Amino acid sequence: MTDRREFLKYAGTAVMAALTPSLVMAGRRTLPTRRVPGTDERLSVVGLGQSRAFRDKDVESSKILLKTFFEHGGGYVDCRDSMYHVASVSKSLGENDSAFIGSYFNGGSPVESEASARRLSAIRGAQSVDLMQTVPEDGVPNWNVFRRWKDEGLTRFIGLARHNSSYYDAMMKVMATGTMDFVQVNLSMLETEAEDRLLPMALDKGVAVAINRPFINGRYFSIVKGHSLPAWAIEFDCTSWAQFSIKYILSHPAVTCVLTETANPDHLLDNLGGGIGRLPDAKTRKRMRQFVQDMV
Numbered sequence: 001m002t003d004r005r006e007f008l009k010y011a012g013t014a015v016m017a018a019l020t021p022s023l024v025m026a027g028r029r030t031l032p033t034r035r036v037p038g039t040d041e042r043l044s045v046v047g048l049g050q051s052r053a054f055r056d057k058d059v060e061s062s063k064i065l066l067k068t069f070f071e072h073g074g075g076y077v078d079c080r081d082s083m084y085h086v087a088s089v090s091k092s093l094g095e096n097d098s099a100f101i102g103s104y105f106n107g108g109s110p111v112e113s114e115a116s117a118r119r120l121s122a123i124r125g126a127q128s129v130d131l132m133q134t135v136p137e138d139g140v141p142n143w144n145v146f147r148r149w150k151d152e153g154l155t156r157f158i159g160l161a162r163h164n165s166s167y168y169d170a171m172m173k174v175m176a177t178g179t180m181d182f183v184q185v186n187l188s189m190l191e192t193e194a195e196d197r198l199l200p201m202a203l204d205k206g207v208a209v210a211i212n213r214p215f216i217n218g219r220y221f222s223i224v225k226g227h228s229l230p231a232w233a234i235e236f237d238c239t240s241w242a243q244f245s246i247k248y249i250l251s252h253p254a255v256t257c258v259l260t261e262t263a264n265p266d267h268l269l270d271n272l273g274g275g276i277g278r279l280p281d282a283k284t285r286k287r288m289r290q291f292v293q294d295m296v
């Protein structure tokens, strides 16, 4: 974990200009993109989760994170409680057009949600928000409202987002209607259930997939602590445990983008490196999963 003082110390150093080994190895600094199925829209393969810097509305720290992210071609920022903050900081950096904001609309009445969406669009100087998403408990009963918002142009995309396999059935029911643009679920070498059923369906239905919990909210790092990366990780340009997880996730064909959460610019650069270079093949994916599962 990084406290604010430590964070600002990084800001004064060369970290902004630093390149992770993987970025250097791949000879490029910009993330590759993947297409949102059925559209011409492309998203960088590594996105940003809701950082503590965003939740705390810490403008200086948010600027450093977002600047680093956008400079490397980043796009998708997942914003549960911080969409106005991320929108205005991105704008102040001159990166309004770079940001693709995944905003949440749950808990309030439809009238309140519409007002929130219009406020976000006004900050961005746009007609529509990028992605209105909600949790299945709210979104399944109100899915027709989300569809109407899309039809009316309040949003370009609609989706459901959750971090636990107990929600997959509800999400897949909506996915089956062919009206969902985005689904956001958990996936990592230690939480693989989405691979069995939800991801194949997303691929089949042409739904964009954003992945959360790539590091199981940090627990992954406690598990791999003290273990060396296997020498064969270099075969897919992987130089850190964070990249090991990111590359595992991105090598699933259904995945559009992985959302990583950090408040530490060094970690952000490490994570961005996970989106660059070669990816493991299906056989290597299995080997990776076994390798990490054996540590638990």
Ligand SMILES: NC(=O)c1ccc[n+]([C@@H]2O[C@H](COP(=O)([O-])OP(=O)(O)OC[C@H]3O[C@@H](n4cnc5c(N)ncnc54)[C@H](OP(=O)(O)O)[C@@H]3O)[C@@H](O)[C@H]2O)c1
Pocket: 001, 002, 048, 049, 050, 051, 078, 079, 080, 161, 162, 163, 184, 211, 212, 213, 214, 215, 216, 217, 218, 221, 242, 259, 260, 261, 262, 263, 264, 266, 267, 268, 270, 271
């Ligand atoms: N819709 C939903 O229901 C839902 C639920 C869960 C998550 N999400 C979304 O998914 C995002 C990511 O999932 P998550 O919250 O479970 O977090 P995560 O990305 O799995 O893990 C974050 C943790 O990993 C650490 N970390 C990140 N990069 C690192 C690196 N390179 N090296 C070492 N440590 C690193 C972070 O600490 P530092 O800050 O110190 O780097 C933090 O403690 C969230 O931010 C949120 O946007 C959505």
